[in-house]
Each structure stands twice: as C-alpha cells, then as structure tokens.
Amino acid sequence: MRPPEELRSDFPALSQAAHGHPLAYLDNAATTQKPRAVLDAVRSFYEKDYANVHRGLYDLSVRATEAFESSRRRVADFLEAASPEEIIFTRGTTEAINLLASSAGRSLLQHGDGVLLTEMEHHANLVPWQMLRSLGIRLHFLPVDDEQGTIDWNRVEEIAKKHRIRLLAFTHVSNSLGKVNPAAEICARARSLGLLSLVDAAQSAGHQHLSVREIGCDFLAFSGHKMCAPTGIGVLYGRQELLDLLPPYQTGGEMIAEVRLDQSSWKSPPHRFEAGTPNIGGAIGLRAAIDYLQTVGLDAVEKHTASLASYAASGLASIPGIRILGPRNHRAGIVSFVLDKVHAHDLVAFLDQEGLALRAGDHCNQPLLRKFGLAATARASFYLYNLREEVDRLIEAVEKTRRYFAG
Amino acid sequence: MRPPEELRSDFPALSQAAHGHPLAYLDNAATTQKPRAVLDAVRSFYEKDYANVHRGLYDLSVRATEAFESSRRRVADFLEAASPEEIIFTRGTTEAINLLASSAGRSLLQHGDGVLLTEMEHHANLVPWQMLRSLGIRLHFLPVDDEQGTIDWNRVEEIAKKHRIRLLAFTHVSNSLGKVNPAAEICARARSLGLLSLVDAAQSAGHQHLSVREIGCDFLAFSGHKMCAPTGIGVLYGRQELLDLLPPYQTGGEMIAEVRLDQSSWKSPPHRFEAGTPNIGGAIGLRAAIDYLQTVGLDAVEKHTASLASYAASGLASIPGIRILGPRNHRAGIVSFVLDKVHAHDLVAFLDQEGLALRAGDHCNQPLLRKFGLAATARASFYLYNLREEVDRLIEAVEKTRRYFAG
Amino acid sequence: MELDELYREAILDHARHPRNFGALEECNRSAAAKNVSCGDAIQLFLRLSPAGRIEVVRFSGSGCAISTASASLLTLAVQGKTAQEAEALFEKIQRLLTGTSAPQDELPGDLAVLAGVRRFPQRVGCAMLSWHALEDALRTGEKNSV
C-alpha cells in the first residue's frame, strides 16, 4: 500500500484544520471521506455523458446507460458475483435490507417462519425485520455473550430447528464492537441447515477483500458512502434464482414490462427492483471508488485499519477508568470505549477541541448497548488515510479529558 | 431572464458536439443537464464539510448536518411550505409516491376506499396505487377525452360520491402531452369534497413558480434531477398534520426514537420517513439548483419553454403526415409527435445523427398512448437553455427524415 | 451519413415492403416477442413438416424499420431450413450482433445487411426481436397462444 501519509493527499477534506489542529477524522464507521478521483469521475460524468438511462436512443443517453450499467458490472466483479443481474442499486444498506425484508416477506418467508438475527445488529438489520411481525413472521436472536462480541454460532442449529428459521441475517463486522464475524463459516452452516443468509457488509465492503462467492451468502448489502463513494448509492446483492422469486419493492417507471390501468407486469431482476430514475451519478461514483480502493489494495487497507485499531485499543487501555468494548484479537478498524465519570458526549466534545472527530452515541445499536448497561460510547473508527500519530493524539486527548473532569 | 445563449454557458454538457453538430439536448422531460454552480456546490461540500449527519458532536458533522437541514429549509421556502418538517427527502418522484402510497395504504386509506387518478398519469403515479389493491383499495380514473389532454374535472364530484374516493392524485404537467392541469382549482375542488390531494410535480418543479400554499394540495412530489440537481434526490411534501398520521416507510437508523429487540418507536416527521444515511450530497445539490433557478427566474423559465414548445408545435405541424399530441393553447415545454410511416425509434435515430437528442417511446405513459392507438411517440422537451435555432434544426431534420423514409 | 450503415437500402426496402407479412392461420408453432423498452411487438408463425423442416413462416406486429426488416429477412432466411439449422442461424446472428464473435464471421446471404446494427447497441434489441420469437417457437414443442 502507498503510505497513508501519501494517500491522505488524495482526500481534499483531510487537509483542513479543526479548532487549530490538523483534522483527525476518526468517524469512518459512520461515513468515509471522498478521494479526488471519485469527485472527478462524478463531475466529469455530469459534464460529458449525462442523460437519463435505459430508454434513450440518442448517443448521449447510450453513453449514460453504458456508464451506469458498466458500474453494475464493476460492482459484480468487485463482489465476485456470478453476473451483473445479481446487483441491485439502492440508496444504501438500509434501503437494501428494507427491500429484501419487504419482498421476502411477501415471497420467500411464510406466516409462521422465523428470521434469526444476532443481538449485535445495527438498527438497519433489525427494525425492517420487526416490520414483518404483522405478517406472522417471528424474530429470534443469537445472544452476544460478552463485551468482546462473542457469539456461539453452534446454537444456530438448535434454534433453526426449534423455530422454523428460514433466514439468517447477520452483520459481517459490528459497527460498535469492531467484531468480525466469520461470514463464510456462518453461511456454510446456514446453507447446510437449509437457511437463506443475508450478510450486512456495511462495515466490511471497501475495508477488506469481499467475495460473495467465497462467503457463499444468498444476499449481501452495503453502502457506497462508507467506502469512498458519494452518499445515496448502495447495493443489494442477491443470488439470481432467488431474485427471480422476489416481487418488486418500489414500483413505477423503468421496472415494469407492461402497464395497464388495471394491472402491470414486471421486468426481470435487477431492473424489477429499480423503480424510477436511479442515482446515476452515485453509481458512477461507486465505480470510481471501487477502482480507487482496488488500486490501493483491499488487503492492505484491512491490515492498516486493524493495526491502528489494536494500537489504539492497547494505548487507551492504560488510561484509568476506561472500559474498551470489542474483541481482544482480530479487531476490525473500530474501537468503542467509555470513560468512568465522563459521559461519552462530553468526551467527544473535548476530543473535537483537539481536532479529533469521533462519534458518541448508541451507534444504532441500542439493544446491544442496553445489554451492556450503556446508553452511549465514544467510538474511534479508522480508514486507509488514518495515521499512527492520530492515534497517539487520541490517547493523549482522552487522558487529558479524564483529568479535566476528574477536576 | 438572461438570454438562453448566455445561460447555456453555465452548463458544461451543452458545449459538446454530437455527430459533428452542436448538441441540441431536447430530452429535458426525462432529465435536465446540470449547471456548474450545482456541480461546484456538491464538490465543495464533499471537500470541506462532509460527514454523516444528525448524530455527530464534532464540528465537521455539525456543519454537515447544518448544510443538510438548511437544504430542507431551502426546499420548504421554494415550495412555500409551512415548515421544513413538511419536507421529506426521497430518491425522486417515484420513491416519494411509493412512500406515500405505502404509508397511506396503512393509515389514511381504509379497505373499500377509492383513489382517483387520471388516465394521463406517469407509471410512477399509477403502479404504486395499483399495489394497494391487495388491501381492498380501489382505483378509479378520470378519462382523458382527446389527444389534447382534455379532462372534465367536473366529473370528480360524481365519481367521488359514487365510489367513496378518499384521495385524488394527478400530474401537474403531463410528461407526454405537455398538458398543464389547473392544480389549484383541482385541489380546491378536492378539498371541498373532503378528498386528500397529491400533485405529481415532476414536470412542473423548477419549470415554473410552484407553491403548495397557492395550490392548496395535501401532498406534492418532485425529482431534483429534472430541475438541475443531481440524480438520487427528490422530495415528498406533506401537510404536517397528515404526516403525523402516517406510519414509517423504510425503517432503520436515523428514523427511530427507541429500539428494543421486540419493538421500536419512531421519531416525528420528517425524520420518521428518512431511514438510514440520506443522500446528503444530493440535498446540497438540490439546494444549489433551487438557488440557480431562482436567480434565473422561474416565471421566465416557464415563459421561455412554453414559447419554444408552441413554436415547435406550429413549425412541425406543416410537415406532411405528422400528428402532434397535446393542447393547442397553454402547452408546457413538451411536444410529442408521430410521423406517418416512420416509427418513432427510427425518427429519433435520424435526429440523433443531426445532433438532436430526443426521446422516443411510451414515456412511461403506456395506458394513455394505448388509448390513442400508439405504442411510441417522439418527444421534444425544452428547458431554460434551449434555443429557437434548435427548434428550427428540429423541424428541418424531421422533414428530412420524412423524405428519407418516403424514399 | 453514419446511419446509412444501419439503414442500408435493403433494410429500408424490407421495412417498407415486409415479406411474408400477416398471420398464418394454419401454423403448428408460433410465439410472440416484445421489446419492453420500446413497445415493439412481433408475432411469428411457423408450419413445420413432420420431419421438422420449416415449410411456411410468416410474421405480424408493429415495430421500427430495423425490427420489421429483420423479421422480414428472417422469414426468407429460415424458409425450408430444419429446426436445427434455424437455431444455428439464431445463435450465429446473436453472436454477431452482440459482439461475441469476430466481425469477419459474416452472416449468410441477405442477412449480411444486418451487420450494420452491430455499431448501434441500442438497436440490437430491435434486430433480435423476431429471432427471439423464432427461438421461442422452435424450443417450445407445441403451439403457443400468441
């Protein structure tokens, strides 16, 4: 990998100051900054090749359609999907999971079926499934056994048999604990039990090598904005034979074959699931982000962020009164922590003054935090452009804040 | 208004050549080109103020949130809404109507209620309502009486009474006929009959002055990409007391108040309807587009496009074998036509060779075209940057194509 | 003009005067194909001999010059061919128009005029429409409702 000091210069937002310090952007689990290559690609698309897609017969719209569909092919390559038809563009992970839950709730899942989740799911992979309760679909949860994020995946079998589980949906990487779940193993287990599987890859896409072929999942969702792409674009991957069984989600133009006043028929996937004018510019940006990340090298990104996180976790551990969540080993680039007697909000307000941008809150993980007796944590999350010096500044600033509040 | 020759230079895409001719982009009803001011605003946002919104306590995310919410306020001003809480960001018109249909189908509309549409609706304002049939909600249609797009709005009363109509949903401007429906009059009529109203403003937003206060509608939907903004952003406006009654559409982060494993509660509108990370960059772009259009002047835009369309309609009328759809007077900037013995696809393929970008097809208006015995038309649609010379080129090229095929 | 490449004289002639046009009542195979993105629709009617040879072929429907000419050319090209030969032709034209075979791999006889479509990807669907109907009619053993 090119050294992070050098990669930083690809990201215009990172060269700004914050409260008189160089900005240390440590909120990458919420969203990532954008490299110039992505901003350039989107701009140049709008300046040269922009038109609406799919139905135009003139040159400009042929080019726009080709650019949009080539983004779909690029995503298919990136995920090692069997074909571009398995790639549905959405606004992000949240919409991808809503689409799947809504469509599966009317097809793959029957009244009385169960969906198995874990206690560490982001609200995006929990609330859409709760909405299916009114259809008689029941939710079950694999418990998280400790603050390290340990889940006993052996329990899947027993729960699946007892509760007529049809689908297992789990997060690849926990956005609050930094726990990495063994996705390939879990999906193999699901398949052997006859369960469908959904991987929430919001925190892993663009942060490590990610292959649906290797993982063996049936569905996978991610957001572009967490991997260098603009906001408003994301992906639902689904195995073709399953997508063929799913009814549409949103309806309108572009997704219909024939419309009569009294009824309509649908196109095949993926267009069936993309009603209306899509986020064309977003898809172009996502393609550019994938290009950028693959040039940097995803294995290197994974190694770099994991090494920063474990450096941060061990450095922070020496601060009196600190409590660090998440696994001791094999931690993704995320460290959540709380400081005794200092509320997480006060903590990050102080860190902000030192130019350190961290998030405090429930990280859309209320049930998990509640289980740990917490309402909020502070969270540092890293990406390819973060530096060891930034971690050093973080550790020092947390200690300084502790002293300030200790009075 | 600054002269269109000058406005053109604000749009980088318009200075390109197409097949050796200057590009005449005449597909504005499908989507519009983007002015430099919009591209600059989005880029500068990502370069300086980008972070995730709503939950960050650090400076950068406070700025991003403020930029996003100020876009919402800007849209509220633009539409003359009572408050920013009445503005829900969506991907576009299609998603806005899907959101409304889905949520209203579970609240405002009851089994046995009717929804009244017109025969000229875009698929986006038809198919989402068809989906409610499974809930026992029935659809009724105001007929379009002729190719001019005449609708007898007096019939609303009789249909409303006979069929327990609860909601009237209609397009402000027909995207295939260029017919302008008298929205304020229609909504006043709806209100007096106790009906809710939805205006599909996809073709009027950014093309004329548009005020929900003056129109008096309950809901209104539009797409940013048809009014100089990037793709992936649009708006559903709803009157506050009605939004309060609507259940959520998509679920996940940002829209919930409290989440437990077994149930969740919702924030108030508009956040209740915006699950997950929104298209932040898109909202910034929409704000810049509104700024741009208001500087140009919306009354002037309306006058300019209408005058180009009537100039085009009368010029084309002299071509042997041509059939022009839409109203004779008071036509918006849209002209659909068919040429005897020349299929619309062949026609626009020829026009493309002359650098004229027009759309051919059903314009997502299959039921209406079928009623007229047509499968496809060619459509020229104008915006602030189009020129009379472009219309002259169009008329000449249509005549040339006719001669070519007459052989 | 670039477009002359697409609208060659022979194409225009077939579009203006389509051969074997009109429904065939006494067919034993038929199929319809529709281009959802433009509304063009073609119905194809075949009468196969007991030995599997195409004795009569006709088409009806409405479409652009490219889809009409292609259907007209199809009827001439497959008349008298066996089902297998016709399928091979379908595959050949598909390979040629979608660019998966080399351009020198030319189409036989009159069909050669369709090669110009190759440069206009947005029109390949038009040219292939009747061929998909043919494929469908041959593959599904029995007569379909159209």
Add this chain to the structure above:
Amino acid sequence: MELDELYREAILDHARHPRNFGALEECNRSAAAKNVSCGDAIQLFLRLSPAGRIEVVRFSGSGCAISTASASLLTLAVQGKTAQEAEALFEKIQRLLTGTSAPQDELPGDLAVLAGVRRFPQRVGCAMLSWHALEDALRTGEKNSV
C-alpha cells in the same frame, strides 16, 4: 480553550455534584424527557402547593455534564416559584439558547452559566432536556407515569 465557555467551572461542579438528585416519592407532578439522538434521559418530580407554588423539586436519570448540570440548576431556580413563573423561565431559557432572543437578554442568577451553550448548537438539546420535562410536568395537570 473554547470549550471552557461551555464547561464553566459551575457547570462542572453541578455535573459532578448534582443538587436535588434522586426520585421524589411524594410528588404530585412528574415527567420524563428523553433525547432520542443521544439516549440521555431525565425524570423530573415536583410537589406543587394547592396555590400552585413549587414546594419541592428533584430529578433523576443519566446524561452528559451539560444535561445533568442544567437539571441541577433548574431545581435551584424554580424552587419556591409559582407554576407561571417557572413557565416564564422555561420560555426565557429556550429563547436564549435557541438564539431567538438577543444575548444581552441575560438569564437570572446561577442560570447565566448556561449561556455558553448557545455557541454549541449540538448541545442545546442537552441543556434543554430537563426544562422540557418541567414544561411537561407543569402543563399536564395530573401526575404522569414516568
């Protein structure tokens, strides 16, 4: 440091040693308020005299330094006030913190230390949390379940 403006010494003192902290069993008004964006939650308990004067006021819950200090200051400020006076105070602090009144329109007494929040819009919700609970407790006639 800019933040000293927000975390004045008095604020830190109230946050570390909140006054009137803990539930009040014998209250006749109470309300809870929750900041959905951060999870902070405050319960406020009041005993109003028959004449409508606040005789006792206490709070419980957990939150950041700003919300805790603000609640603690609230209890001192409204003690002994009539419901009307307390409501007027609520409105004054809301106007001051949300920037709809001029900064010179100062808050009375100890509450003045909250003025620093004004410059941190993301923390106004924290400072207002207990005040919303107060508003709620005063407006709804009967004792609420908390």
